[in-house]
Amino acid sequence: DAKTTQPTSMDCAEGRAANLPCNHSTISGNEYVYWYRQIHSQGPQYIIHGLKNNETNEMASLIITEDRKSSTLILPHATLRDTAVYYCIVRGNQGGKLIFGQGTELSVKP
Amino acid sequence: DAEITQSPRHKITETGRQVTLACHQTWNHNNMFWYRQDLGHGLRLIHYSYGVHDTNKGEVSDGYSVSRSNTEDLPLTLESAASSQTSVYFCASAGQGFSEQFFGPGTRLTVL
Numbered sequence: 144d145a146k147t148t149q150p151t152s153m154d155c156a157e158g159r160a161a162n163l164p165c166n167h168s169t170i171s172g173n174e175y176v177y178w179y180r181q182i183h184s185q186g187p188q189y190i191i192h193g194l195k196n197n198e199t200n201e202m203a204s205l206i207i208t209e210d211r212k213s214s215t216l217i218l219p220h221a222t223l224r225d226t227a228v229y230y231c232i233v234r235g236n237q238g239g240k241l242i243f244g245q246g247t248e249l250s251v252k253p
Numbered sequence: 254d255a256e257i258t259q260s261p262r263h264k265i266t267e268t269g270r271q272v273t274l275a276c277h278q279t280w281n282h283n284n285m286f287w288y289r290q291d292l293g294h295g296l297r298l299i300h301y302s303y304g305v306h307d308t309n310k311g312e313v314s315d316g317y318s319v320s321r322s323n324t325e326d327l328p329l330t331l332e333s334a335a336s337s338q339t340s341v342y343f344c345a346s347a348g349q350g351f352s353e354q355f356f357g358p359g360t361r362l363t364v365l
Binding site: 179184185186187188189192216230234236239240241242243244245 | 268284286288294295296297298302303311343346347351353354355356357358360
């Protein structure tokens, strides 16, 4: 599975959009981009995933560049409860194994 | 509502003891996973199972074992606990297609 690179930490003002970047320059054609988040001391929570098209659900939007070498998770109106570590994960079709990196620690501030 | 539970939530044990952590899910998922998370690190995969009687080693499987006798449960056993196994352990399950893994609340294990 491809390796991902994320910034260690980011800040965002409450009510503003939070844009979390992820680089996955070695991604292959059949690998999906997944985003999970982990609120302090809790189990990770699935947010969204995509292959090559942009995706949106009730939690967030996922923008994948045309060359698929990077992506951005967008939380449109961040709240204090969105403060968490966000993990960008690239997963192939060979089973459901997730390889977690260090993630981005997002702090939403009032 | 379907859920995934882990027990115990907290455990303290001594070096050399055998410890079993329970994981139970009510989604009827075939796929189950065990991860460990150490302070300041992401999750690392210990073992996983794609169905009854199927088990596979993950990236940090030494010192751990699992068995899958039914769909709902995947217990994780530490054969002889070591201080290096002090960690938070998360269990997860996923349905066909693996589109989303559902994680349990975690078990905090301390080995003294």
